[in-house]
Amino acid sequence: MKSFGLVENRILECDYLLNRLIEVEQKLNIFQMRCYLNSFITMSRGLTFVLKSSLNGLPKLEEWFQIQMELLSENEFSRSFVLARNEVEKVGIPHLNSGQFIDGKSVTYIDLPITNSGKNRIRVKTIDACCSYFKTLLEVIHNSYVDYGVYIDPEQYYSLKGLAFHNLTIEDVEEEHGIPRGYTEYGRNENNLLIKLTDEERLDMLWRHIPMNLEIAQFLKKTTGRMKNSTVNTDWLDA
Numbered sequence: 001m002k003s004f005g006l007v008e009n010r011i012l013e014c015d016y017l018l019n020r021l022i023e024v025e026q027k028l029n030i031f032q033m034r035c036y037l038n039s040f041i042t043m044s045r046g047l048t049f050v051l052k053s054s055l056n057g058l059p060k061l062e063e064w065f066q067i068q069m070e071l072l073s074e075n076e077f078s079r080s081f082v083l084a085r086n087e088v089e090k091v092g093i094p095h096l097n098s099g100q101f102i103d104g105k106s107v108t109y110i111d112l113p114i115t116n117s118g119k120n121r122i123r124v125k126t127i128d129a130c131c132s133y134f135k136t137l138l139e140v141i142h143n144s145y146v147d148y149g150v151y152i153d154p155e156q157y158y159s160l161k162g163l164a165f166h167n168l169t170i171e172d173v174e175e176e177h178g179i180p181r182g183y184t185e186y187g188r189n190e191n192n193l194l195i196k197l198t199d200e201e202r203l204d205m206l207w208r209h210i211p212m213n214l215e216i217a218q219f220l221k222k223t224t225g226r227m228k229n230s231t232v233n234t235d236w237l238d239a
Contacts, residue, residue: 004144007047007054008216009149012140014044025099025127028106034096037110038088040130041095047137048072048236051144058148059237068140075136076128080112080122087118095124107134142220147236154210160199161232170202177209180226 017040024032054131055061072078087093099108111121135214149156156162158173171181184202189195197205 002054002151007141007144008219009010010043010047011048011138011216014040014134014137016049017043018134021130022127025108026106028101028108029100030096030108031100033043034094037096037126037130038094041084041088042080042099044130044134044137045081048140051141054152055144055148058151064147064236068143071143072140073137075133077112077124077133078136080114080129081133083118085115087113093118096126103167118227124191138220145220146233150232150234150237156232158203158210160203165232165234170206173203173206177206179206179209197204 017036021033021036021040024036052061052065056066084095087095094112097109099106101107105179108126108127111123112129114120114122137184145153150162150165151157157166162171163173170184174183175181184197184205186194187197187201188207210221
């Protein structure tokens with residue numbers, strides 16, 4: 001199975017930075033906010049690079065990636081975060097502008113570039129802009145699970161349909177995880193009698209040996225309102 005762990009790690013890193021940003025905003029600690037904001041801008045902007053690298057070599061990737069970039073461009077802050085990342089890394093411009101208390105809560109604002117020269121900028125609420133951009137990035141990640149899940153998602157890859165797609169057998173899965181081929185072919189029933197197991201039962205036994213990041217599924221549901229697709233779908237690959 002193609003590893004998708006680097007993408008999942010980057011997602012959780014961005015989420016950590018965003019949560020810290022939200023926390024320190026309420027303390028109106030400008031220095032800490034600037035540190036977390038700069039890190040979030042850089043890490044979130046790089047998420048699409050990590051995604052494309054992790055999917056490298058999969059069929060129809062260039063066409064798929066272009067569609068996702070068009071989706072990302074529909075976010076009103078997408079272009080600004082690209083430009084802001086360049087300013088953070090190459091120039092060192094601080095984008096955090098000001099803060100104030102509104103109804104007992106602190107709110108900060110950032111000046112995001114909207115042109116390459118950086119002369120034209122928009123002033124927006126820091127957290128609103130970061131959350132909006134990150135959510136759109138997560139929509140792209142969700143789409144990768146839908147269209148390429150049979151390659152990157154253990155739930156899909158190690159399903160009967162997924163194994164058939166890759167021309168693999170349950171014995172291949174056993175061997176991949178250090179288990180003797182055919183080890184799960186037989187089991188015992190409630191009467192302790194030896195019985196031949198179905199393929200579904202064999203996969204159920206093997207699941208305990210298959211590493212999965214369940215945190216990602218819960219995270220995508222919380223942030224996008226959409227469950228991570230766990231059913232093999234090859235519509236994009238077959239189109």
